Amino acid sequence: MRSLLKAALLVFLICSTLIPHAGAEAKTDALYVSIGQAISAVKAEDRDALSKRIATLAKQSKELADSDEKAVILKRLSTLKQHQDASFATISADLTALSTAVRTLEETMRPAQDATARTRLLDLHEVTKQMRQADAGERKTLEQTLLKEWTARESVVREESIGHYGKVEMALSAIRIAQARQTFDQTEWNEALDQFDTSIDSFVEGDIVKTASVELTDLIRLLDQASDALVAKDLDGARSTLTTFIAQWPSGEGAVRTRDSALYTQVETDVPLLLARLNDETRNATITSLQELSASLGQLTDQTSYTFVDAMLVMVREGLEALLIISALVALTRKANLRGERHIWFGAVLGLLASGLLALIIQFFFSTALASVGREQIEGWTGLFAVLVMLLVGNWLHSKTAITSRQTQLVSDLSRTSLFIVSFLTIFREGAETLLFYVGMAPAMTPLALGGGILAAILLIGLVSIAVIYFGVRLPIRRLFLGATILIYVMAFKILGVSLHALQLTGVLPVHPLALPPVAWIGFYPTIETVVPQVLVGLIIILTVLRKQRRGTSLKKVS
Structure with a gap:
């Protein structure tokens, strides 16, 4: 417990050090985002949405540090409020003036050029x-x-x-x-x-490039533009537009993932493959696919708020697999009287704290597409390392399956470091993304719905974890080890595919599609870059199982 408190204190001190340096830039970024959303409301002639954005701008402006530039921003905002019921052309001019004032503030904050x-x-x-x-x-x-x-x-x-x-x-x-x-x-x-x-x-040359959030309507528009380009037989234009979609998708995916996880998986899987396969022969089929995806995403734009159920499902989807692995490992240590349960829980808690730290860094340092791309890459690289550790743990578990067939008590312990790493990585991989989803959802739901959904998810995951541990320790030890081995190997296979696919989505890896259907629930994405490593991992698992079975047979003969 003392070590846990020290770790928590360290994370808090790091957060306290980082946040002040990022705060000023993050606030101007937030202003730009709100101004962009207000402009979108003006174009749509939606006064209700415009009123909400102006209220947000007022709140964000008050949080700025006192300065002459802040005074100008507040003056421009006051004019905008006075013209709130005026023509949209007048409001548009006021927003332009406000944007110029924010740009002036940003220029004063910019460090001296190197x-x-x-x-x-x-x-x-x-x-x-x-x-x-x-x-x-x-x-x-x-x-x-x-x-x-x-x-x-x-x-x-x-x-x-x-x-x-x-x-x-x-x-x-x-x-x-x-x-x-x-x-x-x-x-x-x-x-x-x-x-x-x-x-x-x-x-x-010192040009100004504004950062802006990506709305669901922006993603739909890109799909429609790509479809229109293909109708006009402009394959190069369609490729360019789909490339832009892939680059912007990480910033807008949260709005899809929290509302329709199946559609989220479909978009993330299909669009890179459609781009890689695009040619004269596939043009018509690609048009149909893009139009279907656009229509499906369009149905989500009608939902303007989240519910208690949405908040609950986010954590359940992201956290259930991780807690299942951790619970299985805890059941193993208890059943086999192994040392290491404390390391499992310590890894889980530290993984959660590290996720919170990463979410804070991303939220304060990177509030645009760059943040989402970085988050995907972190998940990808972390996942690859997790797969390596899971294979080592799976190898150990399978070896003990053979031993427990002839012994009632184990004579060796799994490395406590391995237990810690597996526990830490399973939580860390998804933790930051889950927290960032909640940050994005919070403005569109009541605090009661958000808090209630999170508590319900924690309760549900906790009950599942308790059940796994309770029934796990009552299973015959050989079956428990065999079940844990299968779970670890299956999760390693899935995480490998998901991690490589995340690196493809962020441009780290290329995409060379195969003529096979995707199976997202098991992490199977039909590209050379994902399938070949998964086949290699599958062969490693098979060879490991065969080798351990032969060893187990030899041990039985000796005994």
Whole structure:
């Protein structure tokens, strides 16, 4: 318990150190988001939505630190309130004036420009120049060189302009997609390189790029634009639009995932495959698929608030699998009299605290698409490490299945470090995302519904966990170990597919589709990049099982 308190104190101190540095920039980002939403309400001529956005702007403006720039913002906001019932053209002009005032405040907050760092960014043009002239054998190597050189220089862009940083990352994704095409298109390749160069030049020249949230209607519009481009037989335009959709999807996925998990899975699985398979032969089928996805997403736009059930289902969906693994491990340690239960619970609690810390960092440092992309990548890389540890734990569990067939008591303990790591990672992988979903849902529901839903989910997951532990310790020890082995191996297979797919969605991995149906509930996504590693893991599991069975047979003969 003393160690747990120390860990909690450490997390609190880190949060206290980080938040003040991020607060000012986060507040201007929030203002830009609200202004953008107000502009959308003006375009839709929706005065109720506009009134809500103005109220939000008033609250956000009051939280700004006192300054001359804040006084101007409050003055512009006062004018906007006075014109709230005026024509939409007048309101639009007021919003433009308010946006200009926020931009002025942002300029005063911007740190002094690092001339040397900016000059080093221009050196990247030499790499892109070589990439335009490269042959097939050189393109991949130069792409890796560009990524390496950008990584060495990216900090100045990330610290000064999240908007520019997101544009550069999107350009890098376009370069990866162009490189991964089965049939290379020089025009697409050059356009992606142009996009990268333009983004770098825009930052160096000091252009302002506003960050904005992605609404569900924005995602629907992109699908419709891609469909219209295909109807006009503009395959390049459709590819570009779908690429933009994939880049923006992580920022808008929460609105889908919290309302329709099946549709969320379908969109996340289908769109990358539709893009990768897009050609003249698949054009009509792609049009149909995009129109169906657009119509399904459109049905969600009618829901303007969340309920108690929505809040409950978010945590149940995200947390049940993790708690199932932890409960099974606890049942094992109790049944077999193994040391390590304390490490399991400590890993779970620390994973939850680390998730909270990560959610705070993302919320305060990155309030745009970049945050969502980073969150997906963290989940992807963390998942791959979790798979490795799960395979080691599964191997140990299966070995003990053979031993317990002839012994009533175990003679060795599972590494307490492994128990801790598995417990920590299963909670950490989903924890931050769950917390961020609740942050997004909170403004659209009552505190009672939000709190009640979370408490109901905790109660439900807790009851399931207690049941797993209660019935687990009453099973014959061999069956308990066998069941835990199967659970660990199945979850490793699923997490591997989900993690690789998350890296595909953020452009880290390319997408080469296979002619197979997806099975999302088991983490099976039909692409070369996901299937090949899963097949290898499956072979490792099979070989491990066969080897352990032979060893168990030998032990029986000896005894």
